[in-house]
Amino acid sequence: MDVIDLPVVTTSGYPGAIPRKAVEDLRQKLGGRLLCAGEDGYESARRVWNGMVDKRPALIAGCANVQDAVACINFARDYEVLLSVRGGGHNYAGKAVCDGGLVADLSGMKRILVDPLRRTARAQAGLRLGEFDRETQRFALATTLGVNTDTGIAGLTLGGGYGWLCGKHGLACDNLIAAEVVTATGEILHCSAEENGDLFWGLGGAGANFGIVTEFDYCLHPVGPVLGGMILYPLTEEILRLFDEFSASAPDELTTVGVVVTGPQGKPAFATFVCYCGDVAEGERTLRPLRRFANSLADSITVRSYLDMQSLLDPAWPPGRHYYNKAHNVRRLNKDSIDTMLQYAAKLPTPYTNIALQQLHGVAARIRPDQTAFPHRYDHFDLLVHPATDDPADAPNMIRWARECWEALHPFVEPAVYVNALEDGVEEGERRVREAYGANYDRLVLLKNKYDPDNLFRTNSNIKPTI
Numbered sequence: 001m002d003v004i005d006l007p008v009v010t011t012s013g014y015p016g017a018i019p020r021k022a023v024e025d026l027r028q029k030l031g032g033r034l035l036c037a038g039e040d041g042y043e044s045a046r047r048v049w050n051g052m053v054d055k056r057p058a059l060i061a062g063c064a065n066v067q068d069a070v071a072c073i074n075f076a077r078d079y080e081v082l083l084s085v086r087g088g089g090h091n092y093a094g095k096a097v098c099d100g101g102l103v104a105d106l107s108g109m110k111r112i113l114v115d116p117l118r119r120t121a122r123a124q125a126g127l128r129l130g131e132f133d134r135e136t137q138r139f140a141l142a143t144t145l146g147v148n149t150d151t152g153i154a155g156l157t158l159g160g161g162y163g164w165l166c167g168k169h170g171l172a173c174d175n176l177i178a179a180e181v182v183t184a185t186g187e188i189l190h191c192s193a194e195e196n197g198d199l200f201w202g203l204g205g206a207g208a209n210f211g212i213v214t215e216f217d218y219c220l221h222p223v224g225p226v227l228g229g230m231i232l233y234p235l236t237e238e239i240l241r242l243f244d245e246f247s248a249s250a251p252d253e254l255t256t257v258g259v260v261v262t263g264p265q266g267k268p269a270f271a272t273f274v275c276y277c278g279d280v281a282e283g284e285r286t287l288r289p290l291r292r293f294a295n296s297l298a299d300s301i302t303v304r305s306y307l308d309m310q311s312l313l314d315p316a317w318p319p320g321r322h323y324y325n326k327a328h329n330v331r332r333l334n335k336d337s338i339d340t341m342l343q344y345a346a347k348l349p350t351p352y353t354n355i356a357l358q359q360l361h362g363v364a365a366r367i368r369p370d371q372t373a374f375p376h377r378y379d380h381f382d383l384l385v386h387p388a389t390d391d392p393a394d395a396p397n398m399i400r401w402a403r404e405c406w407e408a409l410h411p412f413v414e415p416a417v418y419v420n421a422l423e424d425g426v427e428e429g430e431r432r433v434r435e436a437y438g439a440n441y442d443r444l445v446l447l448k449n450k451y452d453p454d455n456l457f458r459t460n461s462n463i464k465p466t467i
């Protein structure tokens, strides 16, 4: 055994070292595998969805059960090692991993139990959306999750969770009914509205700040085949205006996502994705204005399985590509914001780059802003300025384009951002993190003071304790 202490980064960001004996003790305690740099499997375990993220943790602890999460927390706290928590690893900025610290990697915890009679699912934190949906759809049930099957249920739900069913059934966090959490003291807490209700409230939008959530209980809804798909149009002012008006008048059953993309012959195009989860004939009527709009280049709208709908956008975001992201909440598109989008669409820096508008409305918008930690309860789009490339040499140019486009859109947006779309709190500063939690920020600080006063959970859009 190597007798030299293991160099690490401490919770305060300084270099430190851990006795090898302590590392070996942790290895013995874990049901899963502990990986140090140079060990088999380390290189792939440190990689996340965004290929631009290149962090090198000192230790990656594969968690197999809740006791492993307890061991990671106790180790990080006792040795003051920087800790990050990995669910699906989909965070744009790679907050699931950390340079020089310990990663509690929950991605192997994939047990799921569906109770079709009570319409609930108990799901472990390593599940991805596609894996979760596959199990619940065996019973023609589902709950709101995101629009890319590779995303982790954990980070998505703990930040809010926009998705195709949000108009009818609220966000993912609105469908959370209980959770198992390991707190900074290493204690395992069950929480729900009735038990540890304050912590449960915080999990619904700011959950990465308070502990490691190992298990989620969701309520499920009957969801059969849906009417959905994509219509592609040439990008024009008229189609953006139509998309905005159409989305604003959408019934709860319908949710939209619009994406500025590079279309056929390299020209800017607008892909309108829709999902109608209700009566098909009514859905056909509702979608008519979109489908009748002139000049569509393609129309794939049809009755399709919910699983098919969930994977429709997968080809747009393969893992490993280099991505960057800047986001705004925007209530409606107006002439000036449309002009700005057209201007930046005319100079997309790479063919994979897009500007996306993901809708939140209906039930998700009618919940009181203080009912969950997620505060943005009004009709809006999560506007994502989203360049991507397979060639790392493109990175400086695409980042510059995204920052300029995002700045140019500033006059037309809310002082608000979806926490799961926030590229990097470090880059955008603390004001932006506050805007992510909105009016709930002060209450969240009190919760942080209670459950994590030493800020062990800090590799997130961080709520700083004040004691």
Ligand SMILES: Cc1cc2nc3c(=O)[nH]c(=O)nc-3n(C[C@H](O)[C@H](O)[C@H](O)COP(=O)(O)OP(=O)(O)OC[C@H]3O[C@@H](n4cnc5c(N)ncnc54)[C@H](O)[C@@H]3O)c2cc1C
Residues within 6 Å of the ligand: 049, 084, 085, 086, 087, 088, 089, 090, 091, 092, 094, 095, 096, 106, 125, 145, 146, 147, 148, 151, 152, 153, 154, 155, 156, 157, 158, 159, 160, 161, 162, 163, 207, 208, 209, 211, 212, 213, 214, 317, 420, 421, 459, 460, 461
């Ligand atoms: C291609 C793509 C599509 C997306 N689509 C949607 C969408 O449709 N709707 C939507 O709402 N969002 C969407 N997102 C954003 C997504 O919600 C976030 O990236 C989310 O963080 C992903 O969760 P994860 O478990 O994969 O994240 P990770 O990167 O593993 O973690 C993200 C954050 O959550 C924390 N965390 C993870 N697991 C736990 C846990 N078990 N306990 C405590 N903290 C934990 C991490 O520490 C980190 O701070 C999308 C992202 C991408 C890249």
